[in-house]
Amino acid sequence: GENVEQHPSTLSVQEGDSAVIKCTYSDSASNYFPWYKQELGKRPQLIIDIRSNVGEKKDQRIAVTLNKTAKHFSLHITETQPEDSAVYFCAGRSSGGYNKLIFGAGTRLAVHP
């Protein structure tokens, strides 16, 4: 089955800097990779996703890149703001089996003013 590893577990940046979170997956059949943001005590919410037929996707200050050959994908946040502080989870979903969405362990991002 799918296994998703996420790095780093914590990330601290200054406001205005960029932040990059990386994930690797094990199942080459995986075809969908979402990123969820979870603020303290709140529900996880989708911020961006990418499918395996696309190499990069952008939405304002956030972007996701996918390297199918290396089986890794990354979240890029530019011009970080204090409200970007949260835990970010990557996930991967295989096209086979139960089509289960497997989450990484999360990255706690702190943006300091």
Next chain:
Amino acid sequence: EAGVVQSPRYKIIEKKQPVAFWCNPISGHNTLYWYRQNLGQGPELLIRYENEEAVDDSQLPKDRFSAERLKGVDSTLKIQPAELGDSAVYLCASSFEWHTGELFFGEGSRLTVL
């Protein structure tokens, strides 16, 4: 549009006691998920329903956990008896269909077993 509603938000029980969580998904969403989120970890799928059918319960500890989704709408997740290791946040999520992508999560039910 109302989001996924869960109750209770918090529950503290002693070990060996039963506990139940309730979830009301977004109207029209056929797929419902129960996830468990341990402290500092990502959500782990316990069970997925397509309408009223459980199509993936491979991660559900069936000796003590049970779930149902009557009439393909609301769902309950039950633990009996609870163990110390069951302390976690239990998240319910729904999606229109499993392959359409976005999962909409509820606020979660935080369980503490003493």
